[in-house]
Structure formats: structure tokens, C-alpha cells
Amino acid sequence: MLAVVYAFEKFWSYLIMNKSIVYTDHSALKYLFAKKDSKATFLRWVLLLQEFTFKVIDTKGAENLAANRLSRLENPHQNVLNPKEINESFPFETLNMVSFCAVDYLSKWVEAKALPTNDARVVCKFLKSLFARFGTPRAIISDRGTHFCNDQFANVMLKYGVTHRLATPYHPQTSGQVKVSNRSLKRILGRTVGENHASWSDKLDDALWAFRTTYKTPIGCTPYKLVYEKACHLPIELEHKAYWALKHANFDLQTAGDHRKFQLNKLHELRDQAYENSLIYKEKTKWLHDSKIKDRVFNVGD
Known part of the structure; x- marks a missing residue:
């Protein structure tokens, strides 16, 4: 019965609105369609087959050579000799998910x-x-x-x-x-x-x-500048070979050390300023959110 249902679902576009004949050696199949006290699964199959026009003809296995031969073929996937682990990253070994x-x-x-x-x-x-x-x-x-x-x-x-x-x-x-x-x-x-x-x-x-390297309104600068205390070199600057950086290069250790201390102090100021900007941005966002909410008063029994 399940084989008949599978065949009609598989070739639905060819069998619908056409008359079909089912040759089978399962003689009881002819009487199953008229059985009333059937299980729910079987009734569902019968309802599915009602949209097709077909009749069942009982045929001996010796007469139906094609189906008889195919039913006796050995299943090549029945016993797996060499099991292999499933490669989840197929078809690329470096596929990231x-x-x-x-x-x-x-x-x-x-x-x-x-x-x-x-x-x-x-x-x-x-x-x-x-x-x-x-x-x-x-x-x-x-x-x-x-x-x-x-x-x-x-x-x-x-x-x-x-x-x-x-x-x-x-x-x-x-x-x-x-x-x-x-x-x-x-x-x-x-x-x-x-x-x-x-x-x-x-x-x-x-x-x-x-x-x-994108400007962020809550902190008032870019994340790159806040972390490294300097702006990131953009491609348009690299095209000019950064001549301005070479021109102002300083190899004096004392001067370079003082300049580095100044940079660290400036970095602390920059981070404090970013923290203040973040608080101001949050307060502004909260004010905009609260301005759209109506003040409702609930009384007992509402």
C-alpha cells in the first residue's frame, strides 16, 4: 500500500486526471479500499489516492517480470563496510559558520x-x-x-x-x-x-x-582613535606615502619620551571625554524616548 502511495505522489503530474492501472501480486490490496474500520494512517492514504482514477489488477509475480526482478535486487547501502565521519564543513575545509x-x-x-x-x-x-x-x-x-x-x-x-x-x-x-x-x-x-x-x-x-574608523556619536570620535589615541591612516593618505609623517619624525630620545607622555595624558583625557559624551548621549536618548510616552494614571478598579 505504501509503495502505491509513494508512486502516485512521485508521478503526480503524469497520473492526475488520467486513468491508471496498478498491477500487483498483493491480492488483498483490492479489498483494503472498501474496508471501513481502518486505522487513521491507512485512511489518510486512501483519501490521498481518491483524487486519482485507477484500478487494481491482481497479477502473479511470474507474470510481472519487471517488478518481480527489481524487488529482488540487493540493496548496495544495506551494510556499510567502511564508515566515514561526516565532514560538516563540506565542500570547503575552511568554511566558517x-x-x-x-x-x-x-x-x-x-x-x-x-x-x-x-x-x-x-x-x-x-x-x-x-x-x-x-x-x-x-x-x-x-x-x-x-x-x-x-x-x-x-x-x-x-x-x-x-x-x-x-x-x-x-x-x-x-x-x-x-x-x-x-x-x-x-x-x-x-x-x-x-x-x-x-x-x-x-x-x-x-x-x-x-x-x-567610523565616527560614533555616543563617544564623539572613532573607536580607533579612542583606543590608539590617533586617527587611522586612510588609503587616501597612504597614496601620498605619508611624507608629512617622515618630515616630522623625531629621533631624539628625550623629546620622543616627553612627547609620548603627552600622548598618554591626552589619551586619558580623550577617554574621559568619550565617557562624558556617552552619558550625555544616553540622557538625550532617554529624553527622546520618554517624550513619546504618555503619562497614564491608573486608578483602583481599572
Whole structure:
């Protein structure tokens, strides 16, 4: 019965509105369609076959040579001799499926990396590379994914003295900065990748560079300038071979040291100013949000 249903579904476009004949050696099949006390599964098959016009003819297996021969063929996939592990990254060995993103809430600096998986081992390796470049943060806020809530991740946080805080469930505002950064990166990648979507990981570094060198209203400057205390050299500047930088190069150690101290003090001032700008921006955003909300008074019994 199931074979008949499968055949009519497979060749539906050829059999619909046409008369058909089913040759079978299963003689009881002719009487199954008239059976009333059938199971729900069988009744569903009968209803499916009612849109076709066909009749069942009982034929011995010796007379129906084609079907009889095909039914006795050995299944080549019945017993697997040499099992092989499924390659999840097929057809490319370097195919990346996950983009892991980390955002500094003050400077808006974004770090992202294309990864084949997002298990605990890969996440810990990514965070260790960030610690080696920027130092250890005071706290890390993450969602409640299994790649964060495990013993391996907890041991790494304990080793580096980092406080791990979990985002509040059903409260996306906790990790809102990450979601906004991901949305911006997706928009940049969507305009640079083109038709070959599999190459998005190759364009990720360019997207990060564009994001870091873009002016951010909450901090009043670019994330690159806030982190490195200088503007990033853009391609239009590199075309002129940066003659202005060579002209003002100073190789006097005393003067260079004093200038470096001045740069560090200026960097602290820049970060304090960015923090103040961020507070002003948040207050302005809150005022705009509250101005659109009506003041409602609820009385007892409402």
C-alpha cells in the first residue's frame, strides 16, 4: 500500500486526471479500499489516492517480470563496510559558520572572528588572544549559551581574574551594544560580499576596519582613535606615502619620551571625554524616548 502511495505522489503530474492501472501480486490490496474500520494512517492514504482514477489488477509475480526482478535486487547501502565521519564543513575545509563578536562598551571597539564552531574550546582560545593584545577586562557579559556556561570557560575566567556575568533572560537590552554592532557588520558585509556569500569570512577584516574608523556619536570620535589615541591612516593618505609623517619624525630620545607622555595624558583625557559624551548621549536618548510616552494614571478598579 505504501509503495502505491509513494508512486502516485512521485508521478503526480503524469497520473492526475488520467486513468491508471496498478498491477500487483498483493491480492488483498483490492479489498483494503472498501474496508471501513481502518486505522487513521491507512485512511489518510486512501483519501490521498481518491483524487486519482485507477484500478487494481491482481497479477502473479511470474507474470510481472519487471517488478518481480527489481524487488529482488540487493540493496548496495544495506551494510556499510567502511564508515566515514561526516565532514560538516563540506565542500570547503575552511568554511566558517559562526562569527564570534566581542564589544567594548565604552570605546565601541569591536573584535570579531570567523569560526567553524562555537564550542567552549574555540571561544576560550579567542578570548585568550584578546587578553594578550588588550589585557584582561574587569568583567565579561555574555548570554547563557552552552559555550559560555561550562567548566572550561569558568576555569579560564578564574585564571585571568575576570568576572563573568550573564545577561538577563528575555531582556535583549543587556547585550544591546553587541546586537547593534552585529547589525552594522552585517550591513557592511552585505554590501561588500556580493553574490558569493561563502566568502563573507574573507571580507570580515575589511568590515571591522570600516566599523572601527567610523565616527560614533555616543563617544564623539572613532573607536580607533579612542583606543590608539590617533586617527587611522586612510588609503587616501597612504597614496601620498605619508611624507608629512617622515618630515616630522623625531629621533631624539628625550623629546620622543616627553612627547609620548603627552600622548598618554591626552589619551586619558580623550577617554574621559568619550565617557562624558556617552552619558550625555544616553540622557538625550532617554529624553527622546520618554517624550513619546504618555503619562497614564491608573486608578483602583481599572
